[in-house]
Amino acid sequence: MRVDLLIENVQIFNSYFKRFMPGNAAVLDGKFIYIGKRGGESFEPGVTVDGQGRYMIPGLIDIHLHIESSMITPQAFSHALIRNGVTTIVPEPHEMANVFGPDGVKEMIKASRDCVADMFYAIPSSVPATSMETTGGSVEISDIDELLRTERIVCLGEIMNYVDVITDPDCKTNQILKHIRESYPQLIIEGHVPKLLDLELHQMIFSGVDSDHTHQTIEGIEARIGAGMFIELQEKSMTSEVIGYLIQHDVSEHFCFVTDDVMPDSFQRRGHLNHIVRKAIRMGMEPEKAIYASTFTPARRMRMHDRGAIAPGKIADFVLVSDVRELTVEQVYKCGRKVYDVTEPYEPKASERAFPQHFYESVKLTELAESDFQVKAEVSGDGRYIGRVMMVKDGSTFIEEQQAEVEVRGGRLMWQESGYGLIATFERYGKNGNRAYGLIGGDTIRRGAVATTYSHDNHNLLVVGHNPADMMLAANEVIASQGGFCVVEAGAVLASLRLPVGGILTEVPLEQTAEEVERLLGAMKSLGYRHYNPIMSLSTHSLAVSPALKITDYGLIDVNKGKVIPLLIQAL
Numbered sequence: 001m002r003v004d005l006l007i008e009n010v011q012i013f014n015s016y017f018k019r020f021m022p023g024n025a026a027v028l029d030g031k032f033i034y035i036g037k038r039g040g041e042s043f044e045p046g047v048t049v050d051g052q053g054r055y056m057i058p059g060l061i062d063i064h065l066h067i068e069s070s071m072i073t074p075q076a077f078s079h080a081l082i083r084n085g086v087t088t089i090v091p092e093p094h095e096m097a098n099v100f101g102p103d104g105v106k107e108m109i110k111a112s113r114d115c116v117a118d119m120f121y122a123i124p125s126s127v128p129a130t131s132m133e134t135t136g137g138s139v140e141i142s143d144i145d146e147l148l149r150t151e152r153i154v155c156l157g158e159i160m161n162y163v164d165v166i167t168d169p170d171c172k173t174n175q176i177l178k179h180i181r182e183s184y185p186q187l188i189i190e191g192h193v194p195k196l197l198d199l200e201l202h203q204m205i206f207s208g209v210d211s212d213h214t215h216q217t218i219e220g221i222e223a224r225i226g227a228g229m230f231i232e233l234q235e236k237s238m239t240s241e242v243i244g245y246l247i248q249h250d251v252s253e254h255f256c257f258v259t260d261d262v263m264p265d266s267f268q269r270r271g272h273l274n275h276i277v278r279k280a281i282r283m284g285m286e287p288e289k290a291i292y293a294s295t296f297t298p299a300r301r302m303r304m305h306d307r308g309a310i311a312p313g314k315i316a317d318f319v320l321v322s323d324v325r326e327l328t329v330e331q332v333y334k335c336g337r338k339v340y341d342v343t344e345p346y347e348p349k350a351s352e353r354a355f356p357q358h359f360y361e362s363v364k365l366t367e368l369a370e371s372d373f374q375v376k377a378e379v380s381g382d383g384r385y386i387g388r389v390m391m392v393k394d395g396s397t398f399i400e401e402q403q404a405e406v407e408v409r410g411g412r413l414m415w416q417e418s419g420y421g422l423i424a425t426f427e428r429y430g431k432n433g434n435r436a437y438g439l440i441g442g443d444t445i446r447r448g449a450v451a452t453t454y455s456h457d458n459h460n461l462l463v464v465g466h467n468p469a470d471m472m473l474a475a476n477e478v479i480a481s482q483g484g485f486c487v488v489e490a491g492a493v494l495a496s497l498r499l500p501v502g503g504i505l506t507e508v509p510l511e512q513t514a515e516e517v518e519r520l521l522g523a524m525k526s527l528g529y530r531h532y533n534p535i536m537s538l539s540t541h542s543l544a545v546s547p548a549l550k551i552t553d554y555g556l557i558d559v560n561k562g563k564v565i566p567l568l569i570q571a572l
Helices: 074-083 094-100 102-112 141-150 162-167 172-183 198-206 218-226 240-248 264-270 273-282 287-292 296-301 468-480 510-526 534-539
Strands: 002-014 019-028 031-036 044-050 055-058 060-065 086-091 121-123 153-159 188-191 230-233 255-257 318-321 329-334 337-341 383-392 399-409 421-426 435-442 449-452 461-465 484-489 492-498 549-552 555-558 563-565 568-571
Touching (some): 002 031, 060 273, 074 337, 094 102, 121 141, 141 153, 162 172, 218 230, 273 287, 383 549, 399 435, 421 468, 449 534, 461 468, 468 484, 468 492, 492 510
Parallel strands (some): 002 044, 002 055, 121 153, 153 188
Antiparallel strands (some): 019 031, 318 329, 329 337, 421 461, 449 461, 449 484
16 A cells, blocks of 8 residues: 555554554555554555654644744744644734734734644734723724634634623623624634632633633632633643642643743743643653643644544644653654654744735834933822832732832922832824833832833833933834834943834744843843843733733723723822
């Protein structure tokens, strides 16, 4: 019998028994046709590969991630995925959608069509994420209908505005959910339900949201699984308690591993979903269970019945691994074709402009002056006041509110005398010129300034600093670069990263981006930033769906109450 490829002498992962079994695998027309003991005596292969007793696992599948978090384009992202054994992903481009609306989604999909890794997209459901911020675009019900008709879509992306879903029956998100339930009842709906329990959790599930990828605890996992919710476990939830619970309880069908957000330096240094799987194994999970949670269950969650297992009729996406406990990737095959070999050169394609011209001209701000970092106090008179402070805390992207005494003099907030830094955000799409200010402290920079347009989810210009001159310089460097990051101290640029595609992506390869990000992180830490991920911490200061006190161009946001609140509370 003629086949295209025969892999002999391998330990093949059987997803249905969750164990490795010695044997051979034959591939025809990009799919597995046979798995078992038969070999050369039964087949006439075009290519025969001696597996040398290595482990053969399905290509890894990541069903919840944002390409934009790695700051590179789909082509560069795919190149990096493949060498890490990841062959299928479900990206949600809500960052690009916040900048360009449905055109951002379409162009990301277009840019991924010739990628080696399969990319099946999630429609961003929360653009903008709240009604308390200005974005470059929005995704409406009519846009969702068009995208479902014309693009490679497998699910509705994470429902982020959980506060409105629970409290406002007529909000935009509930209108979208109602439309999906009525018009596309089989469409998978992804969720974002941090800390919700009991009635509020059940209300979200009742609305159609039946997965969660946010930070998990044992209490949260039990509540979610017990109510029929699927868990997508990212690294920040991989505590010893959570992994121990997953090892001890028979819940393999109810969770998978995902990456969500992977920074470029981590991607380059540690890997992608393979890093998560390796970590789970090192924490005590059996390799078979960890592999199952990164191949079979994510495929089933997204109803991708053609992959996620090595079995007849399934797409021949697989990885040959020499050390299954370390998940040492040696070769990767896509549709039965070898696309990566650790012993062979593996070079990225030369960078090129993959997006329309206006994607490189999205920062519509003129240069700022030092006076733009003077804060007019919205109070009736001078004196001392109680003000709100955004307190950054290492270990989390949540921000707590702290109250402190501040002085108003000549109608201006004397923020430099407060002992805290200033955080400012400027609407950058040329729509309304909004700007807002706040005080910031905790584990953030202690001097100098940092500016960025990589500020979730609205991607307006965000600046944090301790003096107007440095803040002005950092901001203007980012504006001149059409987006990115800049770190400044004492009038000197310490590090910068250009992100000219929508103000959030670069077209250079991952390796170069990772080097620039490492310099950026070093510069931020040199200014006193104490956080496990300073870039992610900074960029989520404007994420108005992540507890508890954030800032957008509308002002300070009480996330739990879902409303804009004043910087100054009361006079003393």
